Amino acid sequence: MADPEGFLPFYQAEAEAVLMFLTRRTLDGEVALELTAETFAQAWLGWPRVRTDSEEEMRAWLFTIARRQLGRYLRRGHAQRDALRRLGMQTPVAHEDDLAAIEAAAGVEAVRPELAVELERLNSDQRDALQLRVIEEMPYEEVAVRLGISEPTARARVSRALRAMQRSLAVTWGGAR
């Protein structure tokens, strides 16, 4: 069983890598932060079941959780919060400058031109939602108003578009975490 005292150093060592991994796959620092928080909340709940001291194996386990969170987000259109709720945790509120720094560090800006090309492959509903959210960086509320749909629907369209593009995004990032 992993030592409970080892969890915070584990978080300190891996948090940024997880945040970057998720930002590069959602192109959205805010969503990535929500997913990162849920990932570590689930990791803490699963910590007693970790039976290895290998850093490599623990990292693999953590990224397995992160990928599952990402998968659920891409299917459902919103970040899951079950573990956070169960632990009574709150996702940190990130301020605009912090979010900008996260997205800059992840290199999201650089991929936007390529993304615009990939958008052409999507159906029009998903393309419009992704265009407004990721290229034009509008808040979801405004995306919803512009498209005449509810905010949850706007989130769902963006996440489904990202899911449809995830293979090409993986190529774009060259396998980078």
Place this chain on the structure above:
Amino acid sequence: MSHRFRALEALESELRRVVQEPSKPAHRRLPAPRRARWGLLLPIACVLLAGGTLALAATGVILTGSAVPAAAPVGPAEGIGVPVSSRLLPMRAKDPDGGLPWGMRIVETSRGLVCAQVGRVDNGQLGELGIDGAFNNDGLFHPFPAAVAQSFPGGSTEDGTEIEGGTCTLGGSTAWGSAVAAELWGIDRNAAFAHGHFSPKSPQARDISYGLLGPHASRVSYSEGSSRDSEAVAPGVGAYLIVQRAGPSSDREGSGEAPGTQIPGAGPGADGAVTSITYDQNGTSCENGYDARNGATVPVAHACLPAGAPAPPVQATKASTSRLHPSIQFVVRAGRVTAAEISFAAPFPVRGAAQNYAVWSKGCGTRGEGADAAVFNHDVAKGGIVHLLLKYPFAARCSRAQRSVEILFDSSAADAKRSPGRSPGQLLLATATITLPRGDLGAPAPH
């Protein structure tokens, strides 16, 4: 330690608070797995540990160890519910290295979910193998417990679909999500989804494509290296199971799924190795073709026609909205509001996983700050009380005093109504503004 981003500092503070809380139930040490009675079995087990596991397994001689530990169950009326029936399908898939075959069982739950779970099969039971680090390499077969466990402790009860080694769909009478094509990638050949050693990719990793496509599906085609192959699905449920060595992109264990309906034109997209799904309905045949691994459309002879979008019936919308009178109570700690509890009498019953009540809190400011949601994923009778807890409603800088929320009823039932402009089955019951009581302060999100 300081992080580059303030948000990660804040998250660390939250985790520190939780980690330092004593006696969290989830952190009681798990009991040691029960052992098989050794005695006469010990010499045989030694042979297994010496490398004979798979060879013996191939001949059907493998010993059974303790059952896979069941995760903490949820109640029959919440989350995925509890099993009400379970059957192992007769289909088997060979493992590339031989040994016990792979199989699939279907578990129906008290909340109307139909779950497909994959594992190794021995003597009519589905389970995991004590090899490659799982179960301390005891070389034994460990049957699954009757209960299906969600993927991780604290795993989602919100979507309620992912379980250990499988996935769940809604029952066939629902309008959406009643069929699924799914993939488990980069998993260990021991099928020890959450009980094994968490290991990096190994030559023993497997990619598993499986699904439940419904009664009209007849066949799936799939890629096998550079060639194509096909197999008939199990009649009735439309189940299929394909086990392959992990591909180069399966560097981590993971899972994905493509939900759809049992109607051919609205069936799930192909996922994993599957490249097309063939349906037979009313004497005609059609196919859906798509390669999820490279995003390419796969040409098919007779493409299934897209199913028509359901007309949006809206007649019940106004009536239901006017009946809803939510009451809002605040949870106050140390003089600050930490949560808003929204309660109301359920205008519609929830009788399973196909329905839920939710509250959405809209974001504010230029980045949609503070957007949040809470879901009530329990059965409730019509008129029963629904409680939705929205945490830290006044934490965002742009919503220190007021918060707009939407209360929704989401249903995948075939006759579900929807409000104009909403997703199928989504009914807007009420909009409300939560106002900070005079004299109180909103609690900031913990830092």
